[in-house]
Amino acid sequence: MQITRSGLVGLILAALAILVLPMLAGGQWLKIFTSTTAFALAAMGAGFMYARLGMVSLAQVGLMGIGGWVTLRLNHAFNLPFEANLLIGAAMTSVLGMILALPALRMRGLYLALITLMVAGGLEIIFTAYQFPNGGDGFWGVGTSFSATMRRPFLGQTDAGFLRYALVVALLGFLLIEGHRRSASGRAWALIRRSEAAALASGVNVTLYKTWAFGLSGLLAGLGGGVLAGSLGLLDASTFRASESVLLFALVVVGGARFWLGAVITAVLYRVAPGLLNNWGVDADLALVFFGAALLHAVITAPDGLAGQIFGLFSKEAAHDRA
Amino acid sequence: MRDIARNLALWAGLVTVLALALGHDKPLNVLGLFIVSGLAVGSLYALGGIGLVVLYRATGVLNLAAGAIGAVAVMVAWQLVQWGVVAPLAWALGLAFGPILATAYGRGIAPRMAWREPVVKAVASLGFAFVLLGLVSFLWSDDPRKFELPTDKAAVVILGLRVTVTRLLVVAAAILLVIGISAALDRTRVGLQMRALANNRRLSSLIGIPITRVETLAWALSGLLFGFTGLMFGDLVRLEPAVITFLVIPCVAAAIAGRLQSLPDVLMGGLAMGVIESLLTLSDTFKSVRPIAPFVIAALVLLLMSRGRRLTFAGED
Numbered sequence: 250m251q252i253t254r255s256g257l258v259g260l261i262l263a264a265l266a267i268l269v270l271p272m273l274a275g276g277q278w279l280k281i282f283t284s285t286t287a288f289a290l291a292a293m294g295a296g297f298m299y300a301r302l303g304m305v306s307l308a309q310v311g312l313m314g315i316g317g318w319v320t321l322r323l324n325h326a327f328n329l330p331f332e333a334n335l336l337i338g339a340a341m342t343s344v345l346g347m348i349l350a351l352p353a354l355r356m357r358g359l360y361l362a363l364i365t366l367m368v369a370g371g372l373e374i375i376f377t378a379y380q381f382p383n384g385g386d387g388f389w390g391v392g393t394s395f396s397a398t399m400r401r402p403f404l405g406q407t408d409a410g411f412l413r414y415a416l417v418v419a420l421l422g423f424l425l426i427e428g429h430r431r432s433a434s435g436r437a438w439a440l441i442r443r444s445e446a447a448a449l450a451s452g453v454n455v456t457l458y459k460t461w462a463f464g465l466s467g468l469l470a471g472l473g474g475g476v477l478a479g480s481l482g483l484l485d486a487s488t489f490r491a492s493e494s495v496l497l498f499a500l501v502v503v504g505g506a507r508f509w510l511g512a513v514i515t516a517v518l519y520r521v522a523p524g525l526l527n528n529w530g531v532d533a534d535l536a537l538v539f540f541g542a543a544l545l546h547a548v549i550t551a552p553d554g555l556a557g558q559i560f561g562l563f564s565k566e567a568a569h570d571r572a
Numbered sequence: 573m574r575d576i577a578r579n580l581a582l583w584a585g586l587v588t589v590l591a592l593a594l595g596h597d598k599p600l601n602v603l604g605l606f607i608v609s610g611l612a613v614g615s616l617y618a619l620g621g622i623g624l625v626v627l628y629r630a631t632g633v634l635n636l637a638a639g640a641i642g643a644v645a646v647m648v649a650w651q652l653v654q655w656g657v658v659a660p661l662a663w664a665l666g667l668a669f670g671p672i673l674a675t676a677y678g679r680g681i682a683p684r685m686a687w688r689e690p691v692v693k694a695v696a697s698l699g700f701a702f703v704l705l706g707l708v709s710f711l712w713s714d715d716p717r718k719f720e721l722p723t724d725k726a727a728v729v730i731l732g733l734r735v736t737v738t739r740l741l742v743v744a745a746a747i748l749l750v751i752g753i754s755a756a757l758d759r760t761r762v763g764l765q766m767r768a769l770a771n772n773r774r775l776s777s778l779i780g781i782p783i784t785r786v787e788t789l790a791w792a793l794s795g796l797l798f799g800f801t802g803l804m805f806g807d808l809v810r811l812e813p814a815v816i817t818f819l820v821i822p823c824v825a826a827a828i829a830g831r832l833q834s835l836p837d838v839l840m841g842g843l844a845m846g847v848i849e850s851l852l853t854l855s856d857t858f859k860s861v862r863p864i865a866p867f868v869i870a871a872l873v874l875l876l877m878s879r880g881r882r883l884t885f886a887g888e889d
Contacts, residue, residue, distance in 0.1 A: 305691050352874040358691040359634060359832075363824055364874055367867040370821040374867075378860035492818055499698050534710040541702030548696040549684045 255560055256427070259509045263423075267416045271409035279408040280480060281521060286415040287313070287477040288497065289516035290422050294469035295498055296506035296515070297426050298462050301438045305362035306463075308349070309470050310497050311372035314381075314489030316342040316474030321382045321484060324399055325390055331402040331479060335418075338478075339471035346467025347460050354456055354463075369491035376486040383483055399482035408480075415476045422469050423509050429465065434458060496540065503543045505554025514555050576836045583844040587851075594854040604733045606850045612739035614846020615746035616805050617866060620823030621830065621838040622749060623797030627674075628832055629770035630790035633682055634694040635674070637701035639820035640708075641795060642802020643813040645669045647708055649803060650719045650811065659722075663803065670799020671792040673704070678791030679784075701817060708813040719806040742804050743843075749797070750839045762789060770833070822863075825870035831877060845869050 252260070274282055288310075295309040306312075319338035323329055329337075349368045350361070385392025405414035429435055437458045440448040448455050478484055500518050505511030518540070523533045547554050553561075595603040620638055628634050635641075649666025653659055677700050685696055723737035757763035765786045768776040777783050801823070802816050810816075822845065829841020845866040852862035 303689065303691070305695060352871050352878060355878040356874070358689055359694060360828075360874065362691050362694060363634075363828060364871060366821055366824060367828075367870050370818075370825075371864045371867040374861050374864045491821060492814065495698060496702070498695070499702060502695060532710050534706045537702050537706030537709070539706075541699040541704075541706060544699030544702065545681060545696055548688070548692060548699065549681075 254564075255508065255510070259423070263416065263420045267413055267420070270416070271412045274409075274412070279412050281524070283408070283412045283415050283480040284477055285516045285520040286412070286419045287473040287480070288520050289512045290419050290473035290476065291470045292497060292501050292504070292515040292519070293419075293422055293426060293509075293512040294466035294473075296501045296504070296512050297430075298466045299498075299501060300506035301430070301435070302442055302459065302462050303358070304459065304462065305498065306365045306466060307362060307491075307498050308365040308369040308372065308494050309466070310489050310494040311369045311376075311491065312342050312346055312467050312470035313474035313477065314372055314376050314484070314486075315345055316471030317478040317484045317489075318376075318381055318474070319471070320475035320478045321399070322390055324478075325382050325384045331400055331405075335472065335475035335479070338475040339468050342471025342474065343464045343468035346470070347464045350460065350463040354459055366491070366495075369494040372489065373486075373491045376489050380486055381478075381484040399479060401479055405479070411480055415480065418472060418476055422472060423512075426465070426469075434461060438462065496537075499540060499544045503540065503547045503554055505547075505556030505558075507553055508556040508560060510559060511554050511556035575834075576840075579837055579840055583840045587844055587847050590848055590851050594851055598854060601732060603854075604731070606853060607847055608733060608735055608739060610847035610850025611743050611843055612808055612846070613850065614843040615742045615839075616801055616808070616819070616842075617822045617826040617845055618746045618839045618842025619742070619749070619797055619801045619804070620819065621826030621842050622746070622753065622835055623794040623801065624820075624823060624827045625830055625832055625835060625838055626753060626797070627790050627794035628827070630766045631678065631682070631769070631787045632690055632693065632773065633678075633697065634690065634824075634827075634832070635677075635794065635798075636694055636697045636820055636824075637677065637704060638794070638798045638823060639802070639817040640701040640704035640813075641670055641673050641798040642800075642805065642819065643708055643816040644673060644704055644802070645799035646719055646802040646806035646811060646816065647712055647813060650717060650806070651712070653719075663721075667796065667799045667803060670797070670802070671795035674795025674798065675788060675791045679788060682791075701820070705813060705817045712813065714812075717811045719803070719811045721807050724807065738804070738807060742808070745800070746839055746842070750835045753793075754835050762786060766790065822866040825866035828870040829873050831873075841869070841873070 270282060271279065291309045291313050295306045298304045298306055316338045319341045320334045323334040323337060324331075350364065352364055354361070379389045380391045382390030383392055384390065401411055402414055405411035430438075437448065437453045440451065440453055441455055441458060445455055474484075477488075497515070497519055500515045501511070504513075504515035504518065523536045526536050527533050551558060591603060591607065595606070620642070624634060624638055645666045647666075648669050649663050652662035652665055657665070677697070681696075681700070682693070685693055688696075721738055723741055726737040727734045728737065728740065729735075757767055765776070765781045766789075768779075768781055769783065769786055773783070801819070805816055805819055823842075826838050826842035826845060829845070830836075830838030848869065849862050849865040852858045852865060
């Protein structure tokens with residue numbers, strides 16, 4: 250298995266982050282970095298679907314909410330270890346993602362994006378109405394005044410340990426996608442991206458591979474949601490609004506969907522930048538203006554986003570030959 | 573025409589069944605009240621949906637900044653009223669921001685990505701939405717505000733129900749606009765050119781249709797519709813830029829009900845979505861999730877549309 254140069258840089262940076270980041274960051278920043286990692290997982294899912302298949306998922310943060318909901322629900326209902334909760338949550342998100350995408354899978358392009366927009370709108374309403382389980386009774390598990398504890402993984406009992414844990418999960422997520430990209434499904438996706446007609450003609454099951462991509466992207470979103478739930482112990486419906494899903498996708502395009510670095514940039518812009526601007530005395534609303542302008546700029550002149558431009562600086566060959 | 577009658581019967585049947593199922597033990601005027609308020613909200617969805625479809629057919633852009641444009645329009649109108657500008661002038665100026673912003677985007681930015689797929693154009697319009705929403709939230713911080721029209725106070729009594737003129741106005745506007753725009757598309761030269769563009773853009777430009785002019789007109793018309801929708805939503809439901817910006821999601825649901833092409837179907841779908849959403853208030857189970865109705869309906873419409881359809885070699889998006 251060949252390791253590309255950008256891949257090597259990514260692995261080194263990931264190792265450094267896992268080793269050093271939890272030591273350097275303190276207090277509030279540990280939580281911020283952990284949730285940044287969770288959103289990077291979700292951004293990765295949306296990004297690979299957009300870059301490899303041209304499919305737009307505007308419900309990614311909503312799907313994170315499903316992963317988080319299931320993780321919390323299992324945590325308060327059974328005595329399973331965190332890993333089991335996380336994986337079941339991610340798997341259920343993946344299945345649900347595939348089911349929700351079904352109405353539009355036989356249609357192309359725009360309709361697929363629109364159905365995910367409907368899903369995002371619907372999930373926002375469901376989360377707001379039923380809230381997230383906090384250890385209460387019944388199926389929805391919402392109690393009024395108390396909150397049960399969220400069990401964390403053995404290796405991530407402290408905040409620093411959990412950040413490390415989250416980074417490892419994110420790294421595994423990246424590798425999962427990279428593995429897919431280099432196998433039969435990656436080739437099928439590349440063919441579908443080029444031309445659905447050509448893919449059909451060469452016997453690729455277009456619907457199956459599109460559904461699979463949706464499932465994979467849902468899996469990553471579910472993992473992100475579970476990690477977020479593990480970090481915070483409680484989730485709030487306002488985190489998973491439709492507007493957040495839409496904003497995350499916009500930032501995926503800004504960050505650069507083709508590269509691992511794009512997902513990292515996306516998550517940093519999404520989770521860290523507004524807070525930093527606030528600290529510097531810039532109104533957080535202006536961050537939105539900046540993001541919007543960056544999206545327009547990315548669509549018009551920089552299809553590979555910020556990550557593409559950064560990699561372009563270090564490489565003589567055109568960025569799209571390597572990705 | 574037969575399609576329209578059939579769909580009308582379908583939507584009306586659906587709404588009647590739901591009204592009977594949920595409201596059979598409620599007094600008739602309570603039921604009527606819910607239907608009237610549902611029709612008003614539904615026509616807002618429909619108005620936005622009509623704007624989206626008119627623009628999409630003529631230019632191939634699904635403008636997801638529709639809600640944001642409406643938010644700017646209503647906030648400007650509100651601000652001008654606060655500054656003491658004569659009310660009708662303030663409304664007109666606010667409304668004018670709709671076509672101005674839409675045309676600015678349509679002429680200034682949209683042509684730079686004319687060659688991209690429709691879904692990329694839709695995503696790009698989100699960028700415009702965020703710019704507008706960011707500016708509006710920056711200029712007007714989160715305070716409770718109220719945008720009022722004199723028509724809120726006036727009311728007429730229809731079949732024993734008191735209906736405010738504003739509600740009548742939006743329902744009538746939605747119906748008249750669908751009839752008017754459909755007639756214009758059918759009868760006028762610009763309408764013909766718009767239909768040609770909707771059918772095949774490359775061939776249209778080859779036979780000498782003035783694409784820029786037709787597109788600009790479509791942008792301005794859709795902007796006007798978005799501005800009006802925003803103004804009316806600010807009056808009838810809530811004056812909050814973020815909420816109005818994401819009003820575009822149910823509007824997209826209404827547009828899907830019309831398969832992104834048929835204006836009468838957008839109108840009927842939008843109205844039905846509003847009424848069903850409002851009727852769900854009567855159900856104990858679904859009361860808390862009633863705004864989900866447009867999304868579920870749109871998903872069902874998409875399912876029906878794709879039934880029996882297969883991926884084929886031919887065709888673009």
